[in-house]
Amino acid sequence: xxxxxxxxxxxxxxxxxxxxxxxxxxxxxxxxxxxxxxxxxxxxxxxxxxxxxxxxxxxxxxxxxxxxxxxxxxxxxxxxxxxxxxxxxxxxxxxxxxxxxxxxxxxxxxxxxxxxxxxxxxxxxxxxxxxxxxxxxxxxxxxxxxxxxxxxxxxxxxxxxxxxxxxxxxxxxxxxxxxxxxxxxxxxxxxxxxxxxxxxxxxxxxxxxxxxxxxxxxxxxxxxxxxxxxxxxxxxxxxxxxxxxxxxxxxxxxxxxxxxxxxxxxxxxxxxxxxxxxxxxxxxxxxxxxxxx
Numbered sequence: 001x002x003x004x005x006x007x008x009x010x011x012x013x014x015x016x017x018x019x020x021x022x023x024x025x026x027x028x029x030x031x032x033x034x035x036x037x038x039x040x041x042x043x044x045x046x047x048x049x050x051x052x053x054x055x056x057x058x059x060x061x062x063x064x065x066x067x068x069x070x071x072x073x074x075x076x077x078x079x080x081x082x083x084x085x086x087x088x089x090x091x092x093x094x095x096x097x098x099x100x101x102x103x104x105x106x107x108x109x110x111x112x113x114x115x116x117x118x119x120x121x122x123x124x125x126x127x128x129x130x131x132x133x134x135x136x137x138x139x140x141x142x143x144x145x146x147x148x149x150x151x152x153x154x155x156x157x158x159x160x161x162x163x164x165x166x167x168x169x170x171x172x173x174x175x176x177x178x179x180x181x182x183x184x185x186x187x188x189x190x191x192x193x194x195x196x197x198x199x200x201x202x203x204x205x206x207x208x209x210x211x212x213x214x215x216x217x218x219x220x221x222x223x224x225x226x227x228x229x230x231x232x233x234x235x236x237x238x239x240x241x242x243x244x245x246x247x248x249x250x251x252x253x254x255x256x257x258x259x260x261x262x263x264x265x266x267x268x269x270x271x272x273x274x275x276x277x278x279x280x281x282x283x284x285x286x287x288x289x290x291x292x293x
Contacts, residue, residue, distance in 0.1 A: 013081035016074065033074065040067050068114040075107045154246035165238045169206065172235065176228045177202040184221045206232030 015026045043060050046052045053060070082104075083094035098104050155162070177198035184192040191214045192198050201214045205228050216225050 009081055010084065012077055013084045016077055016081065033071075036067055036070060039063070043067075064114065068111050071107070071111050075104075075111060078104070078107065150247070150250060153250050154243060157250065158242050158246040161242045162239055165235070165242065169235050172228070172231060173199060173202045173206060176205075176224065179224055180216065180221060183218060183224060184216050187218050187221070188216075202228065205229050206235070208232065 014023065015029050017026065040063075043063055047057065047060050079095055079098065082098035083091040085094075085098070099108075177195055180201060181192055181195045181198040184198075192201070203209075204214075205225060208229070216222050
């Protein structure tokens with residue numbers, strides 16, 4: 001590729017990636033895509049209202065065509081420049097690796113439903129359901145939001161603890177539903193006729209949802225229901241604590257990385273950045289002058 005072509009490719013890569021400080025073109029591109037995604041979500045929601053769909057459905061369809069066209073060009077540009085990020089020595093393999101990344105799959109899923117009717121014949125009812133996949137565009141915002149990136153980093157770091165928590169919840173659901181089946185089956189065979197039916201009651205009780213009129217009537221069943229409800233409150237508080245701890249760890253690590261990149265010293269006891277010697281000496285000198293005055 002000639003030098004001018006490489007420079008163009010590099011510049012396009014810088015623009016379509018998350019904006020860096022001072023890059024106005026990249027910032028404008030990010031804001032345009034975020035605005036387009038937001039308007040698409042609003043259009044999908046409004047299109048589900050029959051009266052609005054009958055009145056402005058044609059304009060919503062035109063906007064969908066425009067949006068998918070823009071996002072298709074964006075996907076093509078990301079695919080073309082992806083080898084700069086994945087594998088510069090083998091562009092084909094670099095692009096293939098990019099195509100199976102989570103964000104690339106979301107980008108493809110956001111535009112693919114628009115082209116499906118042109119490839120295969122779809123029932124109109126199924127086509128309406130397929131268009132709802134456009135809601136996946138919401139996940140594209142993750143590429144431009146530092147807050148969502150932070151949340152993803154926390155989930156990735158704490159996935160082991162969160163997985164263990166949900167495994168404990170699963171065990172509790174199975175055990176409580178089995179016990180409730182054996183306790184309530186003789187008294188209410190129509191509502192607790194099997195363990196799967198009791199599982200629905202267990203999930204509703206643990207999540208503090210309405211069990212749809214399915215309540216235990218025996219003394220043992222009511223006692224078990226109270227215990228399960230109390231344990232459910234504690235179990236569902238665990239993920240919140242784990243995520244809060246993860247946010248604290250990630251933010252502290254980011255602050256340390258920022259301080260180290262700026263050349264600040266780190267306290268070995270609390271892990272916080274120390275004030276530079278020059279600022280402390282300046283304060284001391286100023287204080288001394290004030291005293292002498």
